[in-house]
Amino acid sequence: MKNICFLEGDISRSGGTERVTSIIANELAKRKDEFNILILSICKRNDQLFFYLEPNIKITTVFAQPDYNGKKEFFKIVYKIRKFLKENSVDILIDVDTILDIYGIPATRFNKTKIVSWEHFNFYENLGVKLRDYGRKLAAKYSDVIVTLTKEDKNYFKQNLKIKHNIYTIYNPLILTKKNNDYDLNSKIILSAGRLTYQKGFDMLVEVAKEVLMHNDEWKWIILGEGEDRKKLETQIHKYGLDGKVILKGNVEDIDSFYDKASIFVLTSRFEGFGLVLTEAKTFKLPCISFKCKAGPNEIILNDVNGYLIESFDLNEMAEKIRYLINSELKRKQFSDNALNDTEKFQLDFIKKQWIDLLNNL
Numbered sequence: 001m002k003n004i005c006f007l008e009g010d011i012s013r014s015g016g017t018e019r020v021t022s023i024i025a026n027e028l029a030k031r032k033d034e035f036n037i038l039i040l041s042i043c044k045r046n047d048q049l050f051f052y053l054e055p056n057i058k059i060t061t062v063f064a065q066p067d068y069n070g071k072k073e074f075f076k077i078v079y080k081i082r083k084f085l086k087e088n089s090v091d092i093l094i095d096v097d098t099i100l101d102i103y104g105i106p107a108t109r110f111n112k113t114k115i116v117s118w119e120h121f122n123f124y125e126n127l128g129v130k131l132r133d134y135g136r137k138l139a140a141k142y143s144d145v146i147v148t149l150t151k152e153d154k155n156y157f158k159q160n161l162k163i164k165h166n167i168y169t170i171y172n173p174l175i176l177t178k179k180n181n182d183y184d185l186n187s188k189i190i191l192s193a194g195r196l197t198y199q200k201g202f203d204m205l206v207e208v209a210k211e212v213l214m215h216n217d218e219w220k221w222i223i224l225g226e227g228e229d230r231k232k233l234e235t236q237i238h239k240y241g242l243d244g245k246v247i248l249k250g251n252v253e254d255i256d257s258f259y260d261k262a263s264i265f266v267l268t269s270r271f272e273g274f275g276l277v278l279t280e281a282k283t284f285k286l287p288c289i290s291f292k293c294k295a296g297p298n299e300i301i302l303n304d305v306n307g308y309l310i311e312s313f314d315l316n317e318m319a320e321k322i323r324y325l326i327n328s329e330l331k332r333k334q335f336s337d338n339a340l341n342d343t344e345k346f347q348l349d350f351i352k353k354q355w356i357d358l359l360n361n362l
Contacts, residue, residue, distance in 0.1 A: 004028060004359060005038040005090045007081065007100050010066075011059060012046035014226075014251055015195065016276050017120045020172050021096050022051035027352045028359075029054040035359070040084055042077065042100075043068060060084060070131075074103070081107035092362055094118055095143075101135035105142045114362045117143040121273040122295040123156035127199070140164060144362055149274040152295040168358065171299075172274045173351040174283055174343065183285040183336040184261065185329050188219045190322065191262035191286070193255070193277045194269070196227030196248070201268035201291070203229070203236060204315060208268065210240045211319040216326055221246045221266075224258060259284040263332065264325055270313070272296040279346050282306065287335035289321055300346075306338040 006021055021039075029037040038058045045066040053059070062068075062080045070077070081103055085093060094116040095104040101117050108115045117139035126132040139146050140161035147170050148154040154169045190212075194200040202223060209221050223233075223246065230248060237246045252258065259265075265281035267290035275296035278288050282300070288307035290297040291314075301307040308321045325332050344350065 001034060001036055002091045002359065003036045003038065003089050004092050004094065005040055005085065005088065006094045006096055007104050008039055008041045008096050009100065010043050010045055011039050011041040011053075012044045012049050014050040016172075016273075017096060019051055020120075020276065022049075022053055023173060023348070024352075024355055025057055026052070026054045027348070028355065029057050031356070032056065034356075038088060038090065040081065042070075042103075077103050078106045082111070085111065085113050092116060092359055095135075095139075096120065097132075098135040098139050098146075099129060099132040101138045101143065102131055105138045109142070114144045115142070116145045116147060116358070116362075118147045119149065119153060119157075119273065122150070122153045122271060123160060124294055125199075125271045137161065145358060147358070150295045150299050152298060153273070156295070168354075170354045170358070171346050171351060172276045172279065173348040174279050174346045183333075183339075184263065185333060187261055187263035188216075189262045190219060190221040190264045190266055191224070191258055191281070192221070192266050192268065193224040193258075193280075194267075195225050196223075196229040196233060198229065199270055199272075200225075200227075201270045201313070202233055204313060204318075205266070205268040206233060206236045206240065206242065206246060208266075208315050208319045208322065209242060209246050211315075212322050212326070213242065213245050216323070219326060220244075222249055222258060222262070223247065224249050224252055224255060226251045255280075256284075259286065262286055264289065264322065266318075266322065267291065267297065268313075268318070269293050275300055279343070282339045282343060285336040285339040287325060287332050287339070289318065289325070291318070302338070302342055306335045306341055 025037050028035045041061050043063045043066045044061045090113050092114045095101050096118050097120045098117050140163050144165050146167040151169045265286040265288045271293050278300045281288050288301050291312040292309045293312045301309050303309040310318045
């Protein structure tokens with residue numbers, strides 16, 4: 001049996017990183033004869049986990065308190081991780097986000113623990129944290145394996161860094177299945193989802209909504225998710241007279257019911273690591289429209305087959321394509337019928353096998 005540890009920043013959060021970590025960890029934890037799964041979280045700001053974890057997964061935190069200084073307490077963090085790895089005889093440490101390589105790699109130097117660097121954004125985005133760039137350089141030199149979420153991003157790593165060991169692409173898995181009704185051609189709801197942050201481009205979404213909804217009074221645009229840009233977006237929505245038309249729903253537990261009732265799914269991100277919400281929308285047969293941002297949408301949407309890929313960040317083209325879909329039931333039906341084309345590569349069983357093979361071959 002192999003002891004596998006996921007190193008997380010905060011496993012209690014509601015982000016896509018934590019969601020995918022929980023899925024993969026749970027799938028591995030079900031194979032009790034092969035893997036013992038542990039999660040080491042730098043901190044845990046919420047008492048309750050947002051995503052379910054199998055009861056046989058052991059969760060430990062580096063710091064009991066939620067506030068810590070990652071730079072000032074660098075050596076303390078590395079020491080605690082190293083001690084945890086030794087006490088639990090960890091065979092493989094998976095750093096969830098390459099910024100954690102600044103801790104995980106020193107903690108695994110000169111011991112038996114193998115290290116996997118799991119990129120969750122893309123090579124060209126550091127989210128304003130230069131340490132993330134440094135973590136990627138460490139990963140290229142010292143990690144036993146780097147895992148990217150897209151082939152596009154794998155190429156960015158190979159073009160910019162000399163990778164000493166192996167680099168693989170493992171997509172995020174499809175995790176929702178169509179449960180209720182067939183695609184509703186009569187729906188007049190546009191749906192978007194993600195954290196209300198600069199990355200997700202909801203400020204651009206509101207600009208597009210202003211052009212789309214002014215001539216389509218029966219349509220509404222629902223945004224699922226919460227974040228630091230809420231007040232700014234509320235002000236922008238009110239400024240354009242879109243109150244009640246563009247609706248900020250916040251975090252919801254029944255996200256599948258929103259997918260089920262929607263007509264079109266739109267992604268306006270400035271950048272992605274993958275674009276998990278697009279794959280979720282496709283399982284509900286939704287036509288998808290997205291900017292061709294780095295990295296992910298190009299490998300999820302088949303342009304003019306089950307959605308549209310829009311040049312980043314052409315707001316006029318985005319508005320034009322949404323208006324066209326609104327006015328063409330035939331095109332929406334065509335995209336819906338083709339929604340699951342090219343999705344075999346995202347199926348959970350396939351993704352799970354890739355992870356199992358990777359871990360068993362280390």
